[in-house]
Amino acid sequence: MSALLETRHLTRQFGGLCAIGDLSLSVNRGEILGVIGPNGAGKTTLFNLLTGIYPPSSGEILFEGRPIAGLHPSEIARRGVARTFQNIRLFRQLTVIENVRIAYDSRLSCSPLGVLLRTPHAGFSERESVEASMELLDLFELGSLAQNRAGDLSYGAQRRLEIVRALALDPKLLLLDEPAAGMNPSEAMQLTDFLRWVHGKFLLTIVLIEHHMQMVMALSDRIEVLDFGVRIAGGNPDEVKGNPRVIEAYLGTEGELP
Amino acid sequence: MMDGFKKHLIQLSILLLGLVVAAVLPATGLVNDYLQFVLISVAINAILCVSLNLVNGWMGEFSVGHAGFMALGAYASAILTVKLFPTAPAELLFPSAVLIGGCTAGLAGIPVGILSFKTRGDYLAIITLAFLMIVKSGLENIPYTGGPRGLLGIPRLTTLAWAYFWCVVAFWVIRNLVYSKYGRGIAAIREDEIAAEAMGVNTRTAKLVAFVTSSFFAGVAGALFAHQLQFINPSSFDILKSTEILVMVYLGGVASLGGSLLGAGVVTILTQCLQPLGTWRMVVLPAILVVLMLYRPSGIMGYRDWAWLKPFFPLTPRSNEKKETETGEDLQ
Numbered sequence: 001m002s003a004l005l006e007t008r009h010l011t012r013q014f015g016g017l018c019a020i021g022d023l024s025l026s027v028n029r030g031e032i033l034g035v036i037g038p039n040g041a042g043k044t045t046l047f048n049l050l051t052g053i054y055p056p057s058s059g060e061i062l063f064e065g066r067p068i069a070g071l072h073p074s075e076i077a078r079r080g081v082a083r084t085f086q087n088i089r090l091f092r093q094l095t096v097i098e099n100v101r102i103a104y105d106s107r108l109s110c111s112p113l114g115v116l117l118r119t120p121h122a123g124f125s126e127r128e129s130v131e132a133s134m135e136l137l138d139l140f141e142l143g144s145l146a147q148n149r150a151g152d153l154s155y156g157a158q159r160r161l162e163i164v165r166a167l168a169l170d171p172k173l174l175l176l177d178e179p180a181a182g183m184n185p186s187e188a189m190q191l192t193d194f195l196r197w198v199h200g201k202f203l204l205t206i207v208l209i210e211h212h213m214q215m216v217m218a219l220s221d222r223i224e225v226l227d228f229g230v231r232i233a234g235g236n237p238d239e240v241k242g243n244p245r246v247i248e249a250y251l252g253t254e255g256e257l258p
Numbered sequence: 259m260m261d262g263f264k265k266h267l268i269q270l271s272i273l274l275l276g277l278v279v280a281a282v283l284p285a286t287g288l289v290n291d292y293l294q295f296v297l298i299s300v301a302i303n304a305i306l307c308v309s310l311n312l313v314n315g316w317m318g319e320f321s322v323g324h325a326g327f328m329a330l331g332a333y334a335s336a337i338l339t340v341k342l343f344p345t346a347p348a349e350l351l352f353p354s355a356v357l358i359g360g361c362t363a364g365l366a367g368i369p370v371g372i373l374s375f376k377t378r379g380d381y382l383a384i385i386t387l388a389f390l391m392i393v394k395s396g397l398e399n400i401p402y403t404g405g406p407r408g409l410l411g412i413p414r415l416t417t418l419a420w421a422y423f424w425c426v427v428a429f430w431v432i433r434n435l436v437y438s439k440y441g442r443g444i445a446a447i448r449e450d451e452i453a454a455e456a457m458g459v460n461t462r463t464a465k466l467v468a469f470v471t472s473s474f475f476a477g478v479a480g481a482l483f484a485h486q487l488q489f490i491n492p493s494s495f496d497i498l499k500s501t502e503i504l505v506m507v508y509l510g511g512v513a514s515l516g517g518s519l520l521g522a523g524v525v526t527i528l529t530q531c532l533q534p535l536g537t538w539r540m541v542v543l544p545a546i547l548v549v550l551m552l553y554r555p556s557g558i559m560g561y562r563d564w565a566w567l568k569p570f571f572p573l574t575p576r577s578n579e580k581k582e583t584e585t586g587e588d589l590q
Contacts, residue, residue, distance in 0.1 A: 051456055072462075073455035083456055091449035093561060094442075102446045105439040106458030112467045115438040116431050118569075122438060126569075129439070169458055 003062075004029045004205050005050070005081075005173055010059035012042075012049055012229075019045040021229040022059070027173070032199060032206045034220030034237075036213075038249055042229035043209045044086055047175050050207075051083050052076040063173070078106050082171035084162045086178045086209075092151030096142060096161060099150050100133040103168035133168060140164050155182065159191075163198065173205045180212045188212045192219055217241070225249065265570050273426055280422040294418055295486070300526045301421035302482050305428040307506040308518035309475035312432055314504070315512035316441065317468050318448030319374065322500045323386030324476050326393035327363040329495035331477025332484035333397060335359035336409050339485070341402075352415040356424065356481040363477025364470045366393075371469030375462050378451070390497060397492040408491025409484075416486040424482060428475045429567075433515055437569050440467050445513070505543065509550060511559030515567045520558055 003026040012020040019042045027033050035043050048054045050061060052073035061069040068076050082103075091099050108125040115122045137143045140160060145153060150161060159179060166174060179195070180188040192215050199206055210216045216223065216237075223240045225233040227249040233240055240246055283289055289297070306324065313321045335355040343351055366389075373385050398406045435441045443464035446454035455461055484490045502525070510521020525543065532539035554560065 053452060053456070072460075073452075074458050074460045077456055077458035085453065085456075089450050089453040091446050091453065093449055094445055098442060098445070102442045102454065102459060103457040105442060106460075108439050110439060112440055112463065115440055116435055116471065118434040118438075122434075126438065165457060 002029055003027065004064060005207075006060075006062040007050075008060040008062070010046075010049060010061060011057045012045055012054060013057045019229050020049065020056075023226075023229070023231055025224055025231060025234070027205060027207055030203070030205055031221040032195075032208060032219050034216040034223040035207060035209045035226065036211075036216055036223060036240075037226035037232075040228075041226040041249075043226055044177055045229070046226070047083060047177055047207075047209065050076075050175060051081055074106070077169055077171075080170070080172035081175065082166035082169040082173070083175035084159075084166055084177055084179060086181060088158050088162055090150040090158055090162060090165070092149065094150060095147050096150050096153065097130070097133050097137060097146040099161060099165050100136060100168045101129050103165045104129050104133050104136075106169060136164055136168055156187065159183075160194075167198070167202060171204065173207065176206060176208045176210075178209055178211065180210055180215055183212075185212075185214070188215050191215070195219060269566070276426075277419060277422060281417075281419040284418055296526065296530055298416060298418055298421040298482075298486055300523050301418075301425040302416075302479050302486065303503070303506060303526050304425050304519050304522035305475050305479040305482070306503045307510060307522040308428055308432050308515060309472045309479070310503050311507050311510075311512065311514070311518045312435070312444070312468050312472040314507055315514065315517075316436060316448065317444045317465070319378070320380075320383040321370075321386040321472075322383055322497065322504065323370065323389040323393075324472075324503050325495040325497070325499035326386075326390040327366060327473040327476035328480035328483065328499065329393050329397060329490075329492070330366050330473075331356075331359035331363040331480030332490050332495070333403055333409070333480075334362035334477070335481035336412050336484045336490060337403065339415065340409060340412055348413065348415050352420065352485065355415075355485075356420075356478055359481030359484075360474045360478040363480065364474035367469040367471075367473030368466065370473070371466040374465050374469065387497070390495075390500065394492050394496060397495075404491070406492060408489060408494075410489055412484055412488045412490070414485060414488050416482045421482055421486075424478055428478065429515060429519070432471065432475070433567065433569065435467070435471060436515070440464050444468050448513075505547060508557050509547060511557030511562070513561050514557070514559040514563050516562075516564045517557050517559030 005027040008024050010020055010023045011018070023046070035046065037043055045054070049056050052068070052071055052075070056069050059069070060067055063079060063081060068079065091102065108129060110122045110125050134143060134146060137146055142157065142161060142164060145157065150158065153161060163179070176195070180191050183191060195206070196219065198204065208216065208219060220237055223234065223237055224231060225240060225246050232245050232249055233243045284294055306328065310321065310324045313319050335358060338355040338358060339351060370386065370389055374382050377385060397403060403409050440463070443454065443459040443461070446457070446459050447461055447464060451461060506521035506525045507518065509525060510519070511517025528543065529539065532542055535542070550557065
């Protein structure tokens with residue numbers, strides 16, 4: 001299998017703190033990769049590095065064989081890396097459809113001057129963006145809420161909208177940062193089915209950060225385990241489950257407690 | 259499809275009718291010079307208000323440098339009409355002077371836009387303040403334009419028709435921008451810049467487009483202002499002028515075309531109506547502003563707009579069609 005995304009000796013330091021240290025991993029085309037680890041293990045920092053929000057201190061990131069480290073986040077997004085955020089970051093004041101359109105817009109080719117003078121081409125792209133976004137919303141049963149403010153949606157709908165917005169970019173790689181945060185076990189299982197359907201429907205590669213172990217185990221083809229910014233284990237779900245280093249990272253060493 | 263086209267036609271004819279009225283009205287003698295002055299001021303202020311709203315409302319920054327851009331437009335156009343081509347025919351000279359005034363201010367918007375890439379919020383507000391101070395003290399020290407005494411003897415070329423025309427152009431262009439890829443990007447920056455970048459919004463282009471468009475129209479308004487008052491000096495473009503425009507924006511409503519029109523109209527006309535109160539008129543407007551900020555912090559029309567100011571979309575029927583065929587395929 002060919003790697004869609006690869007990191008080589010990726011390191012990110014914040015002052016003296018090493019958030020990600022010498023991390024080399026690869027994500028294969030079409031797989032779902034789970035990334036787990038205790039709080040503060042550097043999982044979200046990894047996403048922020050992959051999407052260009054922080055530049056790496058050293059090391060390389062290759063997407064489809066080309067280096068993307070140091071590019072502007074919007075450029076990385078346009079190349080096909082979409083993400084959701086741990087704490088939902090929708091454009092709350094804007095409507096549901098505008099949220100989706102903003103992501104879809106990056107595919108439109110119209111110049112600023114053409115837009116200002118509203119050339120026919122600019123008008124057509126407007127129409128294209130509305131129709132495509134509406135289609136996507138309908139597919140996710142959010143069509144009836146299109147004109148509502150995104151901030152007024154229920155928590156679950158906001159989570160769903162964030163995924164729809166990411167999909168509007170037509171990504172090759174989708175990074176999901178704790179999509180089940182704040183959900184009860186039955187909602188998390190629903191989300192599991194939903195993500196499996198999205199994965200198949202949009203022919204995606206997914207990297208998933210999650211604390212709901214049941215969900216990670218059910219969805220992931222492979223799992224990477226981080227602790228203190230370092231990869232401590234990896235493999236298929238069963239291998240990871242039995243790995244003593246993983247148990248140690250989560251529960252601490254034996255005899256440590258008084 | 260037909261419906262949208264018809265609506266466009268109706269809107270266009272209303273706008274043209276307005277232009278004819280604006281051109282004929284002064285000749286009929288129905289409006290005296292004073293009333294005409296007030297109407298032109300409303301139009302100029304509406305241009306200033308909608309263009310500042312682009313940065314302060316839609317993009318959510320706080321620029322206090324708008325008077326600086328206005329000054330550049332005013333001086334550039336006045337140099338053309340007073341110093342360089344005083345004898346050229348006004349019909350040709352004035353439109354080009356206004357356009358060049360706008361372009362001068364638009365060019366000055368580029369460095370401020372570039373500075374906004376990395377600087378946001380209070381810090382950007384201070385940069386715009388610095389910009390205003392640079393422009394003002396720069397103009398005070400150029401002998402060519404009269405230094406602190408200013409430029410005198412500017413021909414009175416701003417007619418009601420021209421003011422109306424430029425006002426319509428400003429609203430049309432800014433509406434086009436706001437309801438477009440770049441406009442949505444600008445609003446996304448206001449809501450959450452990191453999420454905007456992660457969703458593929460080229461925030462640098464969006465910020466540049468916002469600042470250049472905003473300052474271009476500030477320059478246009480400055481040019482109209484100069485040729486209305488026939489006299490400009492650097493202190494007509496101080497922080498108080500910026501504040502006046504800010505009041506219109508926050509009273510009328512942020513991120514709203516209708517709000518900009520309303521804010522400019524209400525503030526301009528109110529200041530005129532309150533003239534008899536003497537010094538006490540200085541109390542009324544701030545008092546209104548305080549009450550408004552308490553009960554409606556985003557202004558009268560904040561984040562909303564009248565339907566007739568939005569572009570029409572003939573698209574509901576087609577998206578329904580598509581949906582039907584899609585479900586049909588699924589069934590097969």
